[in-house]
Amino acid sequence: MAKMGDWIVHLALGPLLLVIALLFLRFPPRDINWMYGYRTARSMKSQEAWEFANRLSARALVWISVGITLIQALLMVFLNPVPAVLVATVVYLVGVLGLIPVVEIRLKQRFPDANQEDNRTR
DSSP states (O other), rough: OOOHHHHHHHHHHHHHHHHHHHHHHHHHOOOOOOOSSSTTTTTTSSHHHHHHHHHHHHHHHHHHHHHHHHHHHHHHHOHHHHHHHHHHHHHHHHHHHHHHHHHHHHHHHHHHOOOHHHHOOO
16 A cells, blocks of 8 residues: 555656746756757757747646646546656656657758758758
């Protein structure tokens, strides 16, 4: 039988991640930096790309966190806390890691490289 404390920790993870995602959405990093925010070579090429990538990734993280919270509530019914946390963690990691190529594709579409533009005009 699972202890109540295990379930509290399990059910707190999704909402905690949601709060963090909402903070990033509400208070995005203003300037390009290496400390926090969505940091890739493409997102750091310009201030406009930086703002776009951070806004897009923060919105996606909110939805991923909401999904994780719902998944955690469902897992509580079907699994013990330890496997439930593991499943929720894997789903969250897949969501976050899957977010990177999506944001990079959107960045590439919105901010094409100067080299690509030069090649198209020739």
